Amino acid sequence: VPFASSIKKNVPGMLSGAVGLITEAKQANDIVEGNDADLVFLGRVLLRSPNFVLDAATQLGTFAQYPHQYERGRPKTKDTFV
Numbered sequence: 001v002p003f004a005s006s007i008k009k010n011v012p013g014m015l016s017g018a019v020g021l022i023t024e025a026k027q028a029n030d031i032v033e034g035n036d037a038d039l040v041f042l043g044r045v046l047l048r049s050p051n052f053v054l055d056a057a058t059q060l061g062t063f064a065q066y067p068h069q070y071e072r073g074r075p076k077t078k079d080t081f082v
Helices: 001-011 027-032 042-050 052-059 067-071
Strands: 018-019 039-041
Touching: 027 052, 039 052, 052 067
Parallel strands: 018 039
Antiparallel strands: none
16 A cells, blocks of 8 residues: 555556555545545455455445345345345
8 A cells, every 4th residue: 555655646647556455345445535546456355255345335335236136135225226
């Protein structure tokens, strides 16, 4: 993250991505919202938890579209369509 942040601050107009040991939704969100990087690359966490993106959306209180074939298994919320 420090390398991506340094590039973002010192090279105007160049997009940067943070990578490495990003394992929690809040951590990834804080990096982007804190303007330390334009995007976050996830690796091992996606191998360990294939539903990371869907779980992260729930933790952060935002909506993520489930693949159509999985909609029926979606936890029931105010955003549930089925």
